[in-house]
Amino acid sequence: MANNKGSRRRFGAVRQYRSGRWTASYRGLDGQEFRAPETFETKRDAEVWLSQVEADLTRGNWQDPDAGAVNFKEYALQWVGERGLAATTDELYRRLLRLHLLPTFEGWDLDEITAPRVRTWRAERLATTGAATTVAKSYRLLKAIMETAVDDELIRRNPCRIKGAGKESSAERQIATIAQVDALADAVGPRWRLMVYLGAYGPMRPEEQAELRRKDVDLDAMTIRVRMAAPELTTGKRATGETKSEAGKRLVVLPAFLRTDMRRHLDWYAERGPDGLLFVGEKGKPFRRSSFGRKWRKARGLVGVPDDFRFYDLRHTGHTMATRSGATLKDTMVRAGQSSEKAALIYQHSDLGRQQEIAGGLDELVRTERQKAGKQEGAGPSGADLVQGA
Numbered sequence: 001m002a003n004n005k006g007s008r009r010r011f012g013a014v015r016q017y018r019s020g021r022w023t024a025s026y027r028g029l030d031g032q033e034f035r036a037p038e039t040f041e042t043k044r045d046a047e048v049w050l051s052q053v054e055a056d057l058t059r060g061n062w063q064d065p066d067a068g069a070v071n072f073k074e075y076a077l078q079w080v081g082e083r084g085l086a087a088t089t090d091e092l093y094r095r096l097l098r099l100h101l102l103p104t105f106e107g108w109d110l111d112e113i114t115a116p117r118v119r120t121w122r123a124e125r126l127a128t129t130g131a132a133t134t135v136a137k138s139y140r141l142l143k144a145i146m147e148t149a150v151d152d153e154l155i156r157r158n159p160c161r162i163k164g165a166g167k168e169s170s171a172e173r174q175i176a177t178i179a180q181v182d183a184l185a186d187a188v189g190p191r192w193r194l195m196v197y198l199g200a201y202g203p204m205r206p207e208e209q210a211e212l213r214r215k216d217v218d219l220d221a222m223t224i225r226v227r228m229a230a231p232e233l234t235t236g237k238r239a240t241g242e243t244k245s246e247a248g249k250r251l252v253v254l255p256a257f258l259r260t261d262m263r264r265h266l267d268w269y270a271e272r273g274p275d276g277l278l279f280v281g282e283k284g285k286p287f288r289r290s291s292f293g294r295k296w297r298k299a300r301g302l303v304g305v306p307d308d309f310r311f312y313d314l315r316h317t318g319h320t321m322a323t324r325s326g327a328t329l330k331d332t333m334v335r336a337g338q339s340s341e342k343a344a345l346i347y348q349h350s351d352l353g354r355q356q357e358i359a360g361g362l363d364e365l366v367r368t369e370r371q372k373a374g375k376q377e378g379a380g381p382s383g384a385d386l387v388q389g390a
Contacts (some may be wrong), residue, residue, distance in 0.1 A: 011026060011050060011051075011053075011054045012024060012025060012026035012027075012050040012053070012054070013025055013026070014043055014046040014047055014050065016043070017039065021039040021040060021041060022039060022040040022041070022042065022043050022045065022046040023035060023036055023039050023040070023046065024036040024040070024046040024047070024049055024050050026050060026053055026054075028057075029057070036049055069109045069110075069111065070109055070110050070149075070154055071106075071107075071108075071109060071110075072102075072105045072106060072108050072109065072110055072113060073102055073105070073106040073107075075110060075145070075149065075154075076097055076101065076102075076105075076145050077097070079145050079148060080093050080094060080097070086231075086239075086241065086242065086244075087231065087233060087239030087241065088231045088233065088239060091233050091234065092137075093141055095234075096134075096137060096138045096141050097141070100125055100129075100134065100135070100138040101138055101141065101142055104121045104124075105121070105142075110146070110149050110154050110155050111154070111155050113146065113159050114159050115159045115160075115161055117159070118142070118159050118160055118161075118162065119162060122135060122139060122162060122165060125138065132168075132169070133168045133169075136165065136166050136167060136168045137168070139160065139162070139165045139166050140166040142160055143158065143160035143166060146158045146159060146160055147160075173313050173316040174305075174306065174308070174309050174313050174316070175313070175316060175317050175320050176200070176305065176309065176313070176314065176317045178321070178365075178366055178369045178370070179369070179373060180303060180305055181196065181197070181200045181314070181317065182370075183302075183303040184196050184299050184300070184303050184305070185197055187298070187299035187300075187302040187303050188295050188296060188299040189295060189299075190264075190268070190269075191268075191269050191281075191282065192279070192292065192295060193261065193265075194258075194261050194262065194265040194278075194279075195209055195279055195287075195292075196314065197258055197261060198224070198254075199311060199314035199315060199318070200314040200315075200317050200318045200321070201254060201255055201258065201318055201321070201362055201366075202224070202252050202254070202315075202318065202335075202336075203314060203315040203317070203318030203319065203322075203335070203336050204224075204226065204252065204315075204337075205229065205244065205248075205312075205315070205337075206287075206289065206292075206311055206312070207229040207230055207231035207232070207244075208226050208228075208229050208243060208248065208337070209278070209279060209287070210229070210230040210231075210232070210238070210279065210286065210287040211227075211228040211229055211230040211240060211277075212224065212226070212277070212278035212279065213227075213274065213275050213276060213277060213278060214266065214270055214271070214272075214273065214274055214275070214276045214278065215274040215275065216278070217262065217266065217278065219259070219262055219263060219266065221253075222253065222254045222255075222256055222258070222259060222262070222359070223251055223252060223253050223254065224251075224252045224254065225250075225251050225252075226243065226248060226249060226250050226251075226252060226337060227243075227249060228240060228241065228242065228243065229241065229242065229243045229244065229248065230286070230287075232288065232289040232290070236288075236290065238286060243337065244337070245337070247333075247334070247337050248337035249337070250334065250335075250337050251352065251355070252335065252355075253352070253355040253356050253358070253359040254359055255359045255360070255362040255363035255366065256359070256360075256363045257363050257366050257367055265278070266278075271284075296311055315336060318335075318336070319332050319336060321362060321365060322335060322358055322361075322362060324365065325358060325361030325362050325364070325365045326357070326358070326361045327358045327361070331355070331358055332358075334355065335355060335358060
């Protein structure tokens with residue numbers, strides 16, 4: 001309760017409580033009265049605070065002190081919903097929120113999430129999970145949400161200010177040898193061997209292969225048109241839609257040594273009709289990551305490649321082999337359908353003619369290695385012929 005001891009200034013007013021401490025108040029641009037969120041020891045301290053508020057109003061930097069009183073959970077879920085994200089990205093963000101951000105922040109308002117609290121949260125997540133990559137992803141998500149809150153003028157400054165906290169450091173991806181790729185293609189079975197080859201020599205993502213159609217294949221020109229993708233969510237649902245990026249829509253020129261495998265696959269396994277899926281299971285159902293994963297793990301064991309060699313590592317293998325056959329970095333980026341802000345300028349000049357040259361180089365490289373190993377066209381090596389990859 002304030003006593004009568006107070007004074008009105010040109011901007012705002014200060015008043016002393018019976019306890020001896022001081023308070024300050026002012027009217028905002030809309031005429032609404034605001035009071036300082038804390039009391040002050042001296043009249044001078046209260047007046048300094050008012051002077052700072054007045055300066056913010058003059059410079060246009062003033063923010064409604066109640067603007068940040070927005071629940072983080074509600075704001076974060078709305079943020080994800082408004083982004084128009086791809087199904088896999090939407091699923092990832094919601095999982096990171098559920099498992100790593102909301103347990104700590106869901107009960108707080110945006111303006112209560114401070115830099116010290118962010119540091120404490122990150123340290124706890126690193127200590128509890130030991131998953132540095134996941135924590136980095138979670139931190140980047142939190143930072144993006146809070147940056148939008150800054151843009152929305154709900155908070156004045158982003159509390160995520162830990163240098164390097166959003167960076168991921170992963171181990172060097174493994175590379176298979178040509179002999180290992182052949183062996184994996186043999187071991188995974190005739191229905192799926194082409195998928196292994198397209199993963200390595202396309203190099204195509206599994207979700208891109210899952211949506212390939214007969215009409216996308218030109219056997220005479222040895223090309224495949226990548227138009228769409230069908231990633232599989234953790235729920236098992238196929239999320240058919242756009243490729244990972246605009247660069248993912250591309251024409252892939254394949255090495256000629258795959259012609260026999262391509263023809264056989266079209267004759268024996270692909271669905272009929274122009275829109276028929278290129279890859280379907282034994283019961284005629286679309287490609288499923290879960291069922292193929294079991295075949296992949298079994299094939300990996302038979303071949304003797306490391307347990308942590310992923311199907312995605314075939315893409316890295318394809319990058320490396322294309323480079324060895326003479327492709328430049330921009331050529332391999334176009335071939336693999338990768339893009340970034342920098343890549344948009346660097347990789348745009350790799351045309352169809354250059355891609356045909358790369359496919360020819362790959363064809364010569366693989367044929368030479370197979371000839372050295374004494375293998376016939378289309379026949380994969382035995383386990384004894386394998387050479388351990390890097």
